Amino acid sequence: MSKRVLTGRHFMMGDVACAEGALAAGCTFFAGYPITPSTEIAERLARRLPEVGGHYIQMEDELASMAAIIGASWAGAKAMTATSGPGFSLMMENIGLAVMMETPCVVVDIQRGSPSTGLPTLTGQSDVMQAKWGSHGDYEIIAYAPASCQEMFDLTIRAFNMAERFRNPVLIMADEVVGHMTERVVIPPEEAIERWERPRPMVPPGEHFLPFAAGEDLVPPMPRAGEGYRIYVESLTHDERGYPVMSPEVHDRLVRRLNEKIRRAYDQIIDYELSEVEDAEIIVISYGSTARSARQAARIARKEGMRVGTLRLITLWPFPGRVVEELSARIRAFVVAELNLGQMAREVERFTDRPVFRANHAGGMMMPPELILASIEEAYRDAKGSRRQYASIR
Amino acid sequence: MRREVRISGFGGQGIILAGYILGKAAAVYDNKEATLVQSYGPEARGGAASAEVVIDEEPVDYPHIEAADILVLMSAEAYRTYGKSLRPGGTLIVEEDLVPLEEGQKAIKVPATRLAEELGRRIVANIVMLGALVAATGIVSKEAIVESVRTSVPPRTVDLNLRALERGYEYVKEKVRVL
Numbered sequence: 001m002s003k004r005v006l007t008g009r010h011f012m013m014g015d016v017a018c019a020e021g022a023l024a025a026g027c028t029f030f031a032g033y034p035i036t037p038s039t040e041i042a043e044r045l046a047r048r049l050p051e052v053g054g055h056y057i058q059m060e061d062e063l064a065s066m067a068a069i070i071g072a073s074w075a076g077a078k079a080m081t082a083t084s085g086p087g088f089s090l091m092m093e094n095i096g097l098a099v100m101m102e103t104p105c106v107v108v109d110i111q112r113g114s115p116s117t118g119l120p121t122l123t124g125q126s127d128v129m130q131a132k133w134g135s136h137g138d139y140e141i142i143a144y145a146p147a148s149c150q151e152m153f154d155l156t157i158r159a160f161n162m163a164e165r166f167r168n169p170v171l172i173m174a175d176e177v178v179g180h181m182t183e184r185v186v187i188p189p190e191e192a193i194e195r196w197e198r199p200r201p202m203v204p205p206g207e208h209f210l211p212f213a214a215g216e217d218l219v220p221p222m223p224r225a226g227e228g229y230r231i232y233v234e235s236l237t238h239d240e241r242g243y244p245v246m247s248p249e250v251h252d253r254l255v256r257r258l259n260e261k262i263r264r265a266y267d268q269i270i271d272y273e274l275s276e277v278e279d280a281e282i283i284v285i286s287y288g289s290t291a292r293s294a295r296q297a298a299r300i301a302r303k304e305g306m307r308v309g310t311l312r313l314i315t316l317w318p319f320p321g322r323v324v325e326e327l328s329a330r331i332r333a334f335v336v337a338e339l340n341l342g343q344m345a346r347e348v349e350r351f352t353d354r355p356v357f358r359a360n361h362a363g364g365m366m367m368p369p370e371l372i373l374a375s376i377e378e379a380y381r382d383a384k385g386s387r388r389q390y391a392s393i394r
Numbered sequence: 395m396r397r398e399v400r401i402s403g404f405g406g407q408g409i410i411l412a413g414y415i416l417g418k419a420a421a422v423y424d425n426k427e428a429t430l431v432q433s434y435g436p437e438a439r440g441g442a443a444s445a446e447v448v449i450d451e452e453p454v455d456y457p458h459i460e461a462a463d464i465l466v467l468m469s470a471e472a473y474r475t476y477g478k479s480l481r482p483g484g485t486l487i488v489e490e491d492l493v494p495l496e497e498g499q500k501a502i503k504v505p506a507t508r509l510a511e512e513l514g515r516r517i518v519a520n521i522v523m524l525g526a527l528v529a530a531t532g533i534v535s536k537e538a539i540v541e542s543v544r545t546s547v548p549p550r551t552v553d554l555n556l557r558a559l560e561r562g563y564e565y566v567k568e569k570v571r572v573l
Contacts, residue, residue, distance in 0.1 A: 009422050010422070011414065011417055011418035011421050011422050011428070011430075011542075177431075177457075180431065180432070181429055181430065181431050181457055182414060182417060182429070182430040182431075182432075183421065183428070183429050183430075183454075184421035184422060184427070184428070292455040292456060292457075293455070293456060295455045296455045296456045299455075366456070366457075366458060369456060
């Protein structure tokens with residue numbers, strides 16, 4: 001039998017690193033409908049999962065893929081699917097189902113040029129708002145945006161851990177550049193990889209057990225189908241027994257808890273990277289492959305005498321609004337660079353009173369650093385008002 | 395120092411694999427930073443294929459190449475598309491029998507396919523070219539490229555591929571005056 005964790009130094013494509021991250025995290029089930037530019041994930045897991053005692057199923061479409069991983073998760077598996085924009089749209093309904101049934105699972109979206117089938121082989125970042133708002137209803141989702149092949153590995157592990165910890169779908173919102181690029185990926189020894197497991201019932205099967213009664217952390221323990229617990233799992237609004245209840249009070253309580261369990265864990269979930277912000281007048285906010293272009297643009301801007309720092313969002317959802325708030329007090333303006341026509345820029349605006357300049361392209365190519373540089377220059381020129389006193393931030 | 399390499403030819407020549415082996419030599423065995431991005435047509439064989447490898451001591455942010463420091467071209471079409479995209483002072487290496495050079499253009503000419511055929515299989519022409527590339531530019535160490543070939547090709551073909559690498563390396567060291 002092959003190894004589950006390929007410890008060592010590799011030169012590995014991002015999609016493949018994502019698949020290896022899933023295996024390292026303990027994934028035992030993948031259901032999917034291969035689509036460019038995510039196909040290499042399915043291809044890799046189709047070969048690797050059976051080698052380590054797991055299962056790969058190619059489904060008839062993305063609706064079924066999403067449904068299958070929810071079922072597998074309830075059977076106790078750590079389960080994942082991978083897709084791109086067109087398939088991500090089809091998964092929306094069942095992502096909401098996973099949220100409502102509090103089902104740990106990981107969904108990878110290797111974004112390409114959209115809308116519709118758009119640019120199958122070329123990059124984009126225009127699904128990031130859909131990630132938050134695509135399924136109906138009030139819900140919180142966790143989403144990460146890897147910017148390197150190493151992060152495709154690392155963040156996939158974290159996605160599985162967060163999914164288990166909070167019993168929620170977790171999204172990897174990567175883009176084609178990161179998915180198809182090849183870089184060094186260091187895979188640690190198996191014992192060094194942190195694996196979190198979902199909370200489990202404290203009472204044995206047969207005894208009185210409420211499957212949707214949560215404690216302090218608002219995350220109820222999760223039994224496994226077939227273990228003997230008499231449970232009912234339901235997409236309708238349900239009470240702590242899991243039974244459908246058509247009551248406004250129960251509904252409000254349930255939906256608030258589903259949201260609150262994620263919001264309350266903000267500090268555990270949020271991750272970002274700051275660079276050269278200490279004396280910065282302008283901060284470029286970006287994520288995924290665009291963050292690499294932003295670093296390059298910031299470096300050029302510094303050489304030209306402009307004081308520019310960068311904020312790379314690693315967690316997209318919940319949105320790291322607090323760091324934007326904190327930075328706002330000491331800079332003149334933000335530039336938000338993204339391969340869409342300005343999606344996360346709106347979210348940034350909700351957390352700052354500083355001007356938010358945009359560097360956008362609809363996709364089809366990696367963000368050219370020159371385009372970000374032009375926005376930095378514009379911000380430098382046009383952002384009025386004096387820079388406030390320097391204050392140190394963590 | 396950032397160095398940009400483009401390897402281009404037609405699908406089936408092992409262009410992407412050559413780029414992969416070069417990048418891996420740098421990133422895994424020479425302990426440098428490297429990125430590989432690739433482009434190819436929808437055809438399994440015969441379409442255009444191109445690999446962009448960036449090697450640096452610093453992390454590589456932007457993996458795409460405008461003008462290459464090292465340009466390896468293995469088809470006439472690749473030469474038409476990228477022949478002019480060499481940075482001044484850069485190194486152009488061509489498949490001698492497949493690339494009709496414009497008069498006056500300086501290049502290191504390697505009959506890689508012929509050399510590969512002499513070894514028994516033309517399929518290793520890409521590895522011959524890699525050997526030539528390393529001999530002509532020193533962009534990665536000899537040890538690193540050997541190790542990278544060894545760990546990247548199917549186990550049963552390791553000997554053949556290492557011979558191909560050596561052949562390309564020697565060809566440049568012996569026959570080609572460094573430009």
